[in-house]
Amino acid sequence: MPREYKLRLGDGTVLAVDEDGLRTWAIDGKAAAQAVGSAHWRPLKEVLAELAVTSPRSGSGGRRDDGIPIIPLKPIDAPPPAKDLPALRLAAADDEEADEDVYEGSSALSLAWVWTKRIVLVGVLAGGGVLAASTWPIWLPVVTQFGLVIFTKFDHYVHPEHARAPATTDEKQRQTQEALAAASGQLPYLSPETVQLVMSSSMWSVPDPPELFNRAYTAARRGSSALPVAEAEELKTLEAAMLAGLRPAERQRVREYDRVRLERATLPSEDREMLGLYARAARALPPPSRGRLQVLFGKAIAAGLAAQG
Numbered sequence: 001m002p003r004e005y006k007l008r009l010g011d012g013t014v015l016a017v018d019e020d021g022l023r024t025w026a027i028d029g030k031a032a033a034q035a036v037g038s039a040h041w042r043p044l045k046e047v048l049a050e051l052a053v054t055s056p057r058s059g060s061g062g063r064r065d066d067g068i069p070i071i072p073l074k075p076i077d078a079p080p081p082a083k084d085l086p087a088l089r090l091a092a093a094d095d096e097e098a099d100e101d102v103y104e105g106s107s108a109l110s111l112a113w114v115w116t117k118r119i120v121l122v123g124v125l126a127g128g129g130v131l132a133a134s135t136w137p138i139w140l141p142v143v144t145q146f147g148l149v150i151f152t153k154f155d156h157y158v159h160p161e162h163a164r165a166p167a168t169t170d171e172k173q174r175q176t177q178e179a180l181a182a183a184s185g186q187l188p189y190l191s192p193e194t195v196q197l198v199m200s201s202s203m204w205s206v207p208d209p210p211e212l213f214n215r216a217y218t219a220a221r222r223g224s225s226a227l228p229v230a231e232a233e234e235l236k237t238l239e240a241a242m243l244a245g246l247r248p249a250e251r252q253r254v255r256e257y258d259r260v261r262l263e264r265a266t267l268p269s270e271d272r273e274m275l276g277l278y279a280r281a282a283r284a285l286p287p288p289s290r291g292r293l294q295v296l297f298g299k300a301i302a303a304g305l306a307a308q309g
Contacts, residue, residue, distance in 0.1 A: 004036040007044070019051055179206045186275060189242065189282035189290065190216060194298040201305050210271040213278070216301055218261075223304030227296070235296040238289060243277075245284040250277055 005022055007015045010030030015021070022044065025031050031044040180199060184192045186209045198216045199207060207215065224232055243251055257274050260266060282290055 005033050005047070006036065008032045008041060022048060022051070176206055179208070183209045183212050186279055187213060187216070188279055189293050189297060190301075191294040191298055194294065194301055197298075197302060197305065201308075210268050210275050213275040214266060214271045216297075217274070219301040219304030219308065220297055221304070222307055223300040223302065226303035226307070227300055231296055231299065235293075235300060238285075238293045238296065241289065242281045242285055242293065245281050246277060253277065 003019060005017055005019070007017045007022060007025060008031065009015070009025065010028050015025075016036075017024070022033055025044065026048055028044065032041040033044045033047045034041045176199070180192065180196055183195045183199065184190070187195055190198075194216070195212065198212055198219065201215060201219075202211075224235060227235065243254060246254070254274065254277060257266065257270060260270070282293070285293065
């Protein structure tokens, strides 16, 4: 029968165990044990050492044979020494060739040429950015207008159902005449000949009245400087007299329209609003003044379209 022991753990807990129980707590370095009937506590390690010598379980291996066969493990082969491992050898570098690549005159020139190209490219880009930033009021309206035309044509190509079917020569002439009559009625400060001239400047399609107003306005502003000084002053006076018939808020809208044109391309809604203001103001002029205004605007617009072409 296994001998009974009292086991006192390191935290003061006292247990009643047998020999196997003692071995279970061998990890507790502060544990102590005493045999039942003994009054002396001894360190657990000392008791276990004594049991390993005196107990029949220490015969070969220190544990009772429980009848389970022992399966021997295959010994692990020790790795070979590092000195016996094969070494990977790198190809010997040609020091002279490396020196020539770094310090040879041709390589130095190639490196200098690469950096020169980079510096020139950066300089060109920086100069282009400065030029674009300083001249954007000039090129932005033109680019925007051109972009609107291109995107409109692209949309017609992608969605042909949105585009009108190509008209025959007679049909196109009829449409042009109808557009000319409608535009002449909405642009009373321009003669029919001037309206037709502006309309013919459109290469893509027959422009509607707001677009005609925009084109005529741009050409008149560009071509007024080409008029003789007396006619240029007369045109400015007649236009001021025409706009004087508008309300102050409407005259302010005209001044804002002029300012916006210096910054960007105007929107169709803005052109339509200005078209209405100019038409109403022109109809309020006396017929002689309106006739003279048509003549002067016609000269300025013709000069502006010629300069644009």
